[in-house]
Amino acid sequence: MIRALRGRHRRAVMALPVAALALALSCAGALATSASAADGPAGLPDGGIARQQTAAPKPTASDAELRERAVKAAKEEAAKEAKESSDSAKAGDSTDATDAGKAGESPSEQSPFIIGGTETTISSAPWMVQLYYYDEAADQSFFCGGTLVAPNKVLTAAHCVAGLDWQQFGSVISGTSNLLDDSTGTVAGVWRQWSHPKYDEATIKNDVAVLTLDRPLEQQWLRLAASNDSSLYTPGTTGTVYGWGLTSGADGAELSPTLRKANLPVVADSTCNTAMQSVIGEDVFAEGSMICAGTPATGGDDGTISPCNGDSGGPLVVNGKIIGIVSWGVQGCTAEGAYPVFTKVSSYTWAAQPRIDDTDLTFDGRADVLERTPSGNLFAQASKGTSLATREYQGNGWENTSWALQADLDRDFYQDLIVRDKTDGKLYRSYMDHSSMEWTWMQISSVWGGYKSYAIPGDLTGDARPDLVALDADGSVYLYPGKGNGQFNSKVKVVSGAWKGVKLMGRGDLSGDGKADLLVRSSDGTLWLYRGTGKASAPWSARIKARTGWNFTSYVTNGDVNGDGIADVMARGSDGTLWLYRGTGKASSDLFSSRISLGTGFNQYNLMF
Numbered sequence: 124m125i126r127a128l129r130g131r132h133r134r135a136v137m138a139l140p141v142a143a144l145a146l147a148l149s150c151a152g153a154l155a156t157s158a159s160a161a162d163g164p165a166g167l168p169d170g171g172i173a174r175q176q177t178a179a180p181k182p183t184a185s186d187a188e189l190r191e192r193a194v195k196a197a198k199e200e201a202a203k204e205a206k207e208s209s210d211s212a213k214a215g216d217s218t219d220a221t222d223a224g225k226a227g228e229s230p231s232e233q234s235p236f237i238i239g240g241t242e243t244t245i246s247s248a249p250w251m252v253q254l255y256y257y258d259e260a261a262d263q264s265f266f267c268g269g270t271l272v273a274p275n276k277v278l279t280a281a282h283c284v285a286g287l288d289w290q291q292f293g294s295v296i297s298g299t300s301n302l303l304d305d306s307t308g309t310v311a312g313v314w315r316q317w318s319h320p321k322y323d324e325a326t327i328k329n330d331v332a333v334l335t336l337d338r339p340l341e342q343q344w345l346r347l348a349a350s351n352d353s354s355l356y357t358p359g360t361t362g363t364v365y366g367w368g369l370t371s372g373a374d375g376a377e378l379s380p381t382l383r384k385a386n387l388p389v390v391a392d393s394t395c396n397t398a399m400q401s402v403i404g405e406d407v408f409a410e411g412s413m414i415c416a417g418t419p420a421t422g423g424d425d426g427t428i429s430p431c432n433g434d435s436g437g438p439l440v441v442n443g444k445i446i447g448i449v450s451w452g453v454q455g456c457t458a459e460g461a462y463p464v465f466t467k468v469s470s471y472t473w474a475a476q477p478r479i480d481d482t483d484l485t486f487d488g489r490a491d492v493l494e495r496t497p498s499g500n501l502f503a504q505a506s507k508g509t510s511l512a513t514r515e516y517q518g519n520g521w522e523n524t525s526w527a528l529q530a531d532l533d534r535d536f537y538q539d540l541i542v543r544d545k546t547d548g549k550l551y552r553s554y555m556d557h558s559s560m561e562w563t564w565m566q567i568s569s570v571w572g573g574y575k576s577y578a579i580p581g582d583l584t585g586d587a588r589p590d591l592v593a594l595d596a597d598g599s600v601y602l603y604p605g606k607g608n609g610q611f612n613s614k615v616k617v618v619s620g621a622w623k624g625v626k627l628m629g630r631g632d633l634s635g636d637g638k639a640d641l642l643v644r645s646s647d648g649t650l651w652l653y654r655g656t657g658k659a660s661a662p663w664s665a666r667i668k669a670r671t672g673w674n675f676t677s678y679v680t681n682g683d684v685n686g687d688g689i690a691d692v693m694a695r696g697s698d699g700t701l702w703l704y705r706g707t708g709k710a711s712s713d714l715f716s717s718r719i720s721l722g723t724g725f726n727q728y729n730l731m732f
């Protein structure tokens with residue numbers, strides 16, 4: 124009786140003429156990925172990192188091919204819908220909510236809707252994207268919604284992704300209010316996909332997924348609800364759902380040709396659980412990981428306001444954050460007393476956010492390491508999970524770099540380098556200039572270059588932009604909130620004279636709650652974990668002793684090295700062995716699992732980052 128809201132009846136596309144679809148899908152090229160180096164500051168080499176430049180994702184298919192996938196998906200859905208309608212008419216089938224949509228249906232049997240609500244424009248929801256899937260050999264074709272949550276990341280439902288090959292058969296269209304018929308739309312392919320490893324098709328539990336696109340998009344993106352954003356889920360709070368789904372629960376309904384939205388009040392878990400058990404006759408609503416929003420359906424279209432088939436994967440938005448993902452409902456979406464059910468995003472931010480923030484040199488979701496010799500030669504070694512690939516030469520001229528960090532300050536999916544130039548003591552950033560598509564340098568004029576230690580752990584202030592922390596000689600620590608363009612806002616003192624002689628490090632979520640954390644090594648070799656709160660006024664909770672005896676000669680904290688979504692640390696011993704400390708996601712002395720050797724001979728480098 125439960126039904127993932129992805130695609131069975133597929134009525135929407137039938138209303139759009141194939142010729143119009145083909146005409147609509149004829150715009151927007153992919154961003155180029157090749158670039159020539161631009162001159163840098165006097166003490167630094169030209170350009171960026173050759174390894175990243177050559178490894179940057181290429182379009183998974185031509186724009187024409189990606190658009191054709193959407194057209195074919197539309198045609199196939201229309202044909203299937205016509206056949207279903209014909210068969211239903213011959214059989215006198217009424218398709219009510221009590222005899223269809225049984226739990227455990229295969230993905231190809233699940234459906235794409237908003238019943239009620241109003242039309243809106245893409246300017247009011249620029250982060251909305253259309254997801255099309257077409258696999259002729261497997262006879263699979265459907266439509267889902269999604270939300271842009273970074274320039275190259277789309278949050279959607281796992282039932283739209285799990286078990287499918289989106290790189291080969293998927294197509295993403297953004298920047299348009301209209302379903303497939305607006306030449307202003309921008310097309311993209313899918314480079315990589317992740318769905319929750321414990322997604323259960325039968326119960327639709329853990330229904331969350333992230334698609335990594337093969338290019339960054341220019342549209343505005345949305346943030347996920349944080350793990351402690353409980354106020355966003357207060358019953359009665361108004362959320363807004365968006366989508367192109369079916370606009371009626373009756374036979375012959377069509378997907379909306381234009382984007383629609385509806386305002387829905389958040390419903391208490393207990394109310395939803397009781398109501399859905401009464402309607403469905405099964406205990407399938409999972410309190411804590413699912414939510415309901417709206418009012419009880421009336422038994423028909425009149426008086427019902429609800430997302431439905433085709434709205435799958437789309438967002439429920441409160442105060443500029445995604446609190447829910449359209450997940451499932453009853454067949455027809457209008458059964459009396461039923462509510463639409465959403466994945467509760469705050470319960471999955473810990474799993475999804477690292478997949479959104481996983482920028483690295485090789486674009487595979489695993490953090491890599493850069494190494495410099497005393498002569499100024501720079502090398503890159505890509506992570507293979509629990510080992511490193513053979514090093515690759517990146518060029519020379521790096522001898523005047525006193526320290527360096529990797530971080531994607533503008534969230535464009537290209538890894539930036541943040542360095543201090545010995546010649547003038549200033550900070551600089553090497554980044555991809557999208558106007559020229561060339562690597563270039565800019566001075567980070569908003570941060571002083573004379574601090575004793577720096578770290579860019581990630582978003583510490585809750586605005587989804589990477590922030591910087593810096594240690595002064597007197598032991599004071601300053602937080603510089605990121606602007607998202609390589610510069611930082613005015614500093615905020617967060618520690619007054621208490622951290623003298625420590626080293627700041629860390630990048631990403633170490634404690635498993637979806638928030639960036641900071642590691643602090645005191646002079647006696649004790650490693651402390653400061654869990655991020657997401658609040659600029661008090662960016663960390665009480666410290667936790669993670670390890671003792673951390674007296675290494677170099678630390679590399681670039682994020683998730685082994686690709687499991689939890690931040691890791693690489694540390695070099697005095698004998699030149701490089702160790703991988705894999706994060707466990709536990710905020711305790713068990714912060715890392717048993718270390719793994721990544722090789723010896725790393726003493727030849729006098730800078731690792």
